[in-house]
Amino acid sequence: MDESARSKFLNMVRAHQERGDPCGWCDQVYRDAGGDVTAVFWADLVPNPYLLDWLENHPANSDKLRAVTVGCGVGDDAEALAACGYQVTAFDVSPAAIALCRQRYPDSRVNYVVADLFNHPQEWTLGFDLVFECNTIQVLPGDYRVRALNAIAAMVAPGGDALISCRSRNTGEKEDAFPLPLDRPEIDGFVRAGLREESFVVYDDEQVPPVEHFFAWYSRR
Numbered sequence: 536m537d538e539s540a541r542s543k544f545l546n547m548v549r550a551h552q553e554r555g556d557p558c559g560w561c562d563q564v565y566r567d568a569g570g571d572v573t574a575v576f577w578a579d580l581v582p583n584p585y586l587l588d589w590l591e592n593h594p595a596n597s598d599k600l601r602a603v604t605v606g607c608g609v610g611d612d613a614e615a616l617a618a619c620g621y622q623v624t625a626f627d628v629s630p631a632a633i634a635l636c637r638q639r640y641p642d643s644r645v646n647y648v649v650a651d652l653f654n655h656p657q658e659w660t661l662g663f664d665l666v667f668e669c670n671t672i673q674v675l676p677g678d679y680r681v682r683a684l685n686a687i688a689a690m691v692a693p694g695g696d697a698l699i700s701c702r703s704r705n706t707g708e709k710e711d712a713f714p715l716p717l718d719r720p721e722i723d724g725f726v727r728a729g730l731r732e733e734s735f736v737v738y739d740d741e742q743v744p745p746v747e748h749f750f751a752w753y754s755r756r
């Protein structure tokens with residue numbers, strides 16, 4: 536995205552945030568794509584490689600395991616989970632994102648749903664054996680972040696797992712960035728929310744210049 540497009544984008548995000556609609560701008564991005572997934576600038580159009588690696592090392596031991604993809608975007612991660620045998624619910628607050636998923640995967644076994652992390656069906660609480668979150672918290676402002684983190688943690692069933700992928704930063708750095716990467720104290724909120732940290736990876740992705748990331752695995756065991 537060039538400077539002028541980025542500045543226009545940030546103004547659109549700010550306008551939504553200022554009118555108390557912190558997630559509405561996402562739908563605009565998907566709608567502007569006009570059915571062309573390659574126009575969704577954050578969509579890699581391949582599953583998260585760290586998710587694939589975890590799934591390979593922890594094969595599903597039953598065809599009854601339920602997984603959820605939070606803020607599922609255009610569906611690659613949800614499809615990877617379904618391919619590994621999970622019964623997958625993939626939700627996004629953006630109706631246009633869910634429409635793109637259904638357009639891409641018309642015969643999918645994934646249950647694609649328009650839903651808001653802050654107001655989701657009650658049965659999703661403690662409802663999933665595997666919760667996958669990638670890059671949703673970091674696009675939210677202020678108090679919405681801790682609310683999102685707690686809502687994601689609360690979806691993990693007893694005995695279940697959560698995998699969290701996000702941009703990262705050192706505490707005190709990049710405070711004005713958008714998206715705002717998570718720092719270690721912030722992501723540790725998953726432990727404060729009652730989950731156990733199983734593994735924690737800090738890495739740079741392959742963009743030029745590289746972007747720092749966390750990939751964290753938590754459980755409710």
Ligand SMILES: C[S@@+](CC[C@H](N)C(=O)[O-])C[C@H]1O[C@@H](n2cnc3c(N)ncnc32)[C@H](O)[C@@H]1O
Pocket residue numbers: 558561562577578579605606607608609626627628629632650651652653668669670671674
């Ligand atoms: C940066 S995108 C990441 C999408 C996808 N997870 C990925 O990695 O490509 C953030 C996603 O979170 C969704 N989102 C934002 N707020 C949400 C909410 N309150 N409930 C559900 N989804 C939300 C957006 O619509 C968007 O699809």
